[in-house]
Amino acid sequence: MPDMSLIEAIRDAMDTEMGLDERVIVLGEDVGLHGGVFRATDGLQKKYGESRVIDTPLAELLIAGVAIGAAANGLRPVAEMQFADFSHPAFDQIVSDAARWRYRTNGLQNLPLVIRMPYGAGIHGALYHSQSVEAFYAHVPGLRVVTPSTPYDAKGMLIAAIRDPDPVIFLEHKKAYRLIRGEVPIGDYTVPLDRARVAREGSDLSVFAYGLMLHHCLEAAGALAQEGVSVEVVDLRALAPLDHDAILSSARKTGKALVVHEDNKTLGLGAEVAALIVEEAFEWLDGPVVRVATPDLPAMPYNHGQETWALPNVAKITAAMRDLAAY
Amino acid sequence: MSELELDLRHAHRLMLLARTIDEREWMLNRQGKIPFVVSCQGQEATQVGMALALRPGVDHVLPYYRDLGMVLALGMTPVEVFLNLFAKADDPNSGGRQMPNHWAHVRLRIYSHSSPVATQIPQATGVALASRIKGEDAVTLVTFGEGASSKGDFHEALNFAAIHKLPVIFACENNRYAISVPQVKQMAIANVADRASGYGIHGEIVDGQDLLAVLKATERAVDRARAGDGPTLLEAKTYRLVPHTSDDDDRRYRAREEVAEWKKRDPILLFKNLLIDRGLWDEPQDQALRQEIFDQVSQAQAAAEAAPDPVPDKALDHVLSS
Numbered sequence: 001m002p003d004m005s006l007i008e009a010i011r012d013a014m015d016t017e018m019g020l021d022e023r024v025i026v027l028g029e030d031v032g033l034h035g036g037v038f039r040a041t042d043g044l045q046k047k048y049g050e051s052r053v054i055d056t057p058l059a060e061l062l063i064a065g066v067a068i069g070a071a072a073n074g075l076r077p078v079a080e081m082q083f084a085d086f087s088h089p090a091f092d093q094i095v096s097d098a099a100r101w102r103y104r105t106n107g108l109q110n111l112p113l114v115i116r117m118p119y120g121a122g123i124h125g126a127l128y129h130s131q132s133v134e135a136f137y138a139h140v141p142g143l144r145v146v147t148p149s150t151p152y153d154a155k156g157m158l159i160a161a162i163r164d165p166d167p168v169i170f171l172e173h174k175k176a177y178r179l180i181r182g183e184v185p186i187g188d189y190t191v192p193l194d195r196a197r198v199a200r201e202g203s204d205l206s207v208f209a210y211g212l213m214l215h216h217c218l219e220a221a222g223a224l225a226q227e228g229v230s231v232e233v234v235d236l237r238a239l240a241p242l243d244h245d246a247i248l249s250s251a252r253k254t255g256k257a258l259v260v261h262e263d264n265k266t267l268g269l270g271a272e273v274a275a276l277i278v279e280e281a282f283e284w285l286d287g288p289v290v291r292v293a294t295p296d297l298p299a300m301p302y303n304h305g306q307e308t309w310a311l312p313n314v315a316k317i318t319a320a321m322r323d324l325a326a327y
Numbered sequence: 328m329s330e331l332e333l334d335l336r337h338a339h340r341l342m343l344l345a346r347t348i349d350e351r352e353w354m355l356n357r358q359g360k361i362p363f364v365v366s367c368q369g370q371e372a373t374q375v376g377m378a379l380a381l382r383p384g385v386d387h388v389l390p391y392y393r394d395l396g397m398v399l400a401l402g403m404t405p406v407e408v409f410l411n412l413f414a415k416a417d418d419p420n421s422g423g424r425q426m427p428n429h430w431a432h433v434r435l436r437i438y439s440h441s442s443p444v445a446t447q448i449p450q451a452t453g454v455a456l457a458s459r460i461k462g463e464d465a466v467t468l469v470t471f472g473e474g475a476s477s478k479g480d481f482h483e484a485l486n487f488a489a490i491h492k493l494p495v496i497f498a499c500e501n502n503r504y505a506i507s508v509p510q511v512k513q514m515a516i517a518n519v520a521d522r523a524s525g526y527g528i529h530g531e532i533v534d535g536q537d538l539l540a541v542l543k544a545t546e547r548a549v550d551r552a553r554a555g556d557g558p559t560l561l562e563a564k565t566y567r568l569v570p571h572t573s574d575d576d577d578r579r580y581r582a583r584e585e586v587a588e589w590k591k592r593d594p595i596l597l598f599k600n601l602l603i604d605r606g607l608w609d610e611p612q613d614q615a616l617r618q619e620i621f622d623q624v625s626q627a628q629a630a631a632e633a634a635p636d637p638v639p640d641k642a643l644d645h646v647l648s649s
Contacts, residue, residue, distance in 0.1 A: 025460065051460055057490070062449050062483035069453020072438055073387060075460060077453075089479075096441045097450070105431045105439045106422025107645035141646045165648045241647070 004184045007177040009151035010040050010116075013158035014078060016188050018048050021076060024162055027054040028063055028080030028116075037082060038118060038177055064090035064115065068098050071113040076162055084119035084133040084171065091136070098167040099142035114161045118174040119147075120212055120262055121311055125174075127299035130307075132263035137169045138240035138272075145240040146193050147171040149214035151182040153237060156191030164193060171239075173211040180215060194238045196246035202232030205256035205287075205325050208247060208273050210236040213260045213312060220318040229325045239269055244276060251277045255286040256324050260317055265293035287327035292320045335602055338379060338538055340616060342371040342595045345396035347620045348408060351628060356573045360632075361412050365428045369536075369568035371396040372594030373500050374470075376541030377563075380549050381468060387454045389438045389447040389469040392428040393500065393567075397470065401435050405624055409631030416637040423637045445475035448497065449484035455495035455558075466552040467495040468545075473562075474505025476519045485560065489526040492557035496548040499560070500535065502567040507580035520562035528558045535565030536594045539601075568593070 004012065018024045026041055032055035035042030045053035056063050060081055067079035081087040087094075094115065102110045121130035138145045144166055148154040154172070161168035199214060200221050209217045214235045221231035234250050236242065251257045257277050259270035270291035277289050292312045294300075301307050349368050355361040367374060374396030381388065383401045390397050395408065407419050411430075414423035420431045421439070431439035438454065440447045451469030458465050475481060476499060488495050499519045503510050516522070523530025529551060533544040541563055548559035566589040570577040577586075602608035 057483070057486060059483040059486070061479060062452075062487055065446065065449025065480065065484065066453035066456055066487060069438075069450035069455070070457040070460075071453075072450065073454040073457035073461075075457045092443060093446055093449070093480075096443050097446050100441070101439055102648070103645050104421050104425050104429070104441075105645075106418075106424060108419070108422075108433050109431060109439050110648065144647065 001183040001185055003181055004151045005178050006148070006151050006154050006172065006180045007038055007040055009155040009184045010158055010172060011042060011044070012184065013155040014041065014044060015047070016155075017159050017162045018044065018052065020188060021162075023074065024076045024078060025052045025054065025070065026078045026080070027056050027067065029056055029058055029082050031055060031080050036080065038174065040080065040116070060086055060090040061093055064093035064098070067113045067115065068093060068111060071111040072101075072109065076112050078114045078116060078162060081115060081117040083129050084117040085128045085131040087117055087133060094137070094143070094167070094169070095140050099140045102166060103142055110165045111167050112165050114158070114168045114170050116170045116172060118177070119171050120173040120175055121300045121307065122175045122212070124302065124304065124307070125300065126302035130300035132261070134171055134239050135263055135268050138269060142166070143240060144168040144193050145171065146238055147173065147211050148237060149173075149176065149211055149235050150180065151184045153191050153197070155184050156189050157193060157237070159188055160190040160193050163190065168193065171211070176212045176215070194241055194243060196237055196243040197235045198232065198246070198250070199235045200231065200233040202230040203254055204230045205258060205321060206232045206234060206250040206254045207258040207260060207321065208234045208236055209260040210239065211262065213262055216312065216314050216317055217260055219314045220321055223314070223318050224321050224325065227322070229321065231321055242272065242276070247273060247276060248281050251281045252284040255284050256327065257285070257289045258292065258320055258324055259289070260292045260312055262294055262312060264296045265291055266296050268293055287324055290320055290324055292317055335607060338375055339595075339598055339602060339608070340620070341375045341400045342396065342538070342598060343617060343620050344405065344624070345371050345375070345399050346595055347617070347624045348399070348405060349395060351624050352412060353573070355412075355628075361427070363427055364573040365392050365571070366569045367393050367395040369566045369589065369593065370500055370502060372538035372598065373535035373541050373563040373565045375400040376538040377468065377470070377498055377545045379542050380545035381466070383435055385436070386465050387436045387438065387458070387467040389440060389451045389454065389467070390430050391440065391444065391447065391470050391472065391475070392442070393472070394430065394470055395428065398430050398432070398435070398437060401437065403432055403435060405627035406630050409628050410634060413631050413634070414636070415631060415634045417634055445471055445478035445480040447471070448475070448480050449487070451495055451497070452484045452488045452493060455488065455493040456491065458494055459491070464553065465494070466549050468498055469495065470498045470500055472505060473499055473501040473503070473510055473519050474508065474513055476522070477513055485522070485526045485528065485558065488558040489528045492555065494552035495558045496545065496552060497558060497560045498545070499562045500565055501562050502565050504567060504571070504581070506571045506575060518562055520560050523560040528560055530560040530562070532562045532564065535563030536592045536597055538594060538598055566592070
């Protein structure tokens, strides 16, 4: 089985599905001739032509609006926002329209579209190339919001997202693009868009994470295993809707829950996971539900020392796990 | 379509139907039966004229909330309109979920739209892009007011459609007011269509009270699109004879004299006179038709009022497909 990076798996997903389904088109800034600033769409225009891989003007609202219209008229658009930080002009199109299309037509019309966005920090991106945006979109019923942490999941979930009849916000951690590698099957396969994944089984505490943080948590869990603490690591993957069953069954199993995300702490996804666990698994809990997150900064500082200070890392996660295990 | 081919009396009937339903809506609003009315009075010739240039169910239409005349001309029935106004379960536009006049109809290829204005304009560009990619013989028509042309959505949509010469007609129903804001406060230029050259597309201005002029201009735009010659920015100069909605009081921002002047150019009056001038019509026929439509509208209202409401806990249905 080929070994691929996250970005290669994402590209492979689009290539695979474009080959199988002529309705699939790709649009965004620099996605065509240039192959995308991260090379996510490298080679696709050469293979599938300019009519299906479209270099758009510099206009995120337009990218979303055109994707919506094309999806409404029978295509399967995969739109790219060059950075999640730049998606905000498209927020109106996504939230006012895409998210509500099926609902407001009483189920008679739907929009099978995917909007891919690189997100996340740790690459000297500072305020406007590092943001986590999942909380904004996960708050809107009618959108699926997913983020794969492995190349296997990236390809399978992106194919599933393209095939899904509803809008999917597909978040890709940009630091993980080349950093995370794994085995990826040849050909098409899907991974569900609404299921979390137990990345490591454990019994003393559960940690819920996604994206690059998932890998930090696995490393921290490995360290704690040396100290005799058994940590269950759950890759949320599905941020909206959340996999309530997986979250609750793990929390009930271990009795202790930790949520780790790169987004700011206040009103980040961790708040929702924590509320869910406390509301529906209270009697199983042997300790508080704790969150490890970036403090409430308007955005990530450029200075390396400051960025490193701000972000969750293996050391902070390990310490939090240790404290919770000892509670 | 030549004027001989067009059934002028059918066009007149459609405008009268729109006006009669419209007047009934206001009455129902005053009776407390419909909480919200957004009216098309004064814009019937623009809306019906544009619709008659299209092939319903083949061409794609993205109307805005004032387009009662347009959707009726495309084939939405009076019952369907009343189901929408009464927020009934069988309302084909939204099952009672949206405010009135947020049109959507699968068979008629009317695309669902929001309340934030102008979001439908880049979506229309996307619909037309899909037509091009699929190789389908269909044009896309999107309507909006002159106020919507101030939004970035408008700019971005026209720019992209121009680059790719997409088969889309951007049809502005310039009724001179965006709620209370007159055109002089909305833009520095005299005509929305003047912007067309800025995008590199064809722009055209038409008298929106003249149904035949609107029809012909729209047909030219359709032909242009189908020939692969790209988009048109078509501006119909028209007038909103009534307030923005039933929650608006237009006495606060415009003089009664101005409204009275425009009433002299009521498109239905103008068209009736045209029919009479051509020897195709007379007053007794007009009265008879008005009575017939009045009865038709009453029947449609009754049928819709008697239809079932949505089940309350079904409000959770259709958030996602599963």
